[in-house]
Amino acid sequence: MKIELERQPVVVWTLLHRIDGELPLPPTARISDRLNQARDFLPITNARVYTLDxxxxxxxxVALLNRQQVVMMLERGAS
Structure with missing residues (x-):
């Protein structure tokens, strides 16, 4: 059975970059669920990469982001 993934808009910060994009998630999953998985890389779709400034x-x-490099990740539009 194939699970349809939703694309959660996110902003991700690493030590050197800010990445705007979408994190594919199952409908009932949260961003923290994906960060706590054993997988080493996070797929970010429609990725736009910026310097910190x-x-x-x-x-x-598609960009594959090493989970260990993530400093902070927020839902885009979250206040």
């Missing part, structure tokens, strides 16, 4: 660097349809 906001300079645009590049975009990609």
């Amino acid at each position: 906001g300079q645009f660097l590049y975009e990609a349809p």
Whole structure:
């Protein structure tokens, strides 16, 4: 049985970059569920990568982000 994934808009910070994109999640999952999984990499779709001061660097349809490099991740639009 295939589970349809929802694309949760997120902003991710690493020590060197900010990444805006979408994190594919099962409908009942939370961002923290994905961060706590044993998988080493997080798929970020529609990724736009910036320096920490906001300079645009590049975009990609899919970026694989090493989970250990994540400093902070928020739902885009969360206050």
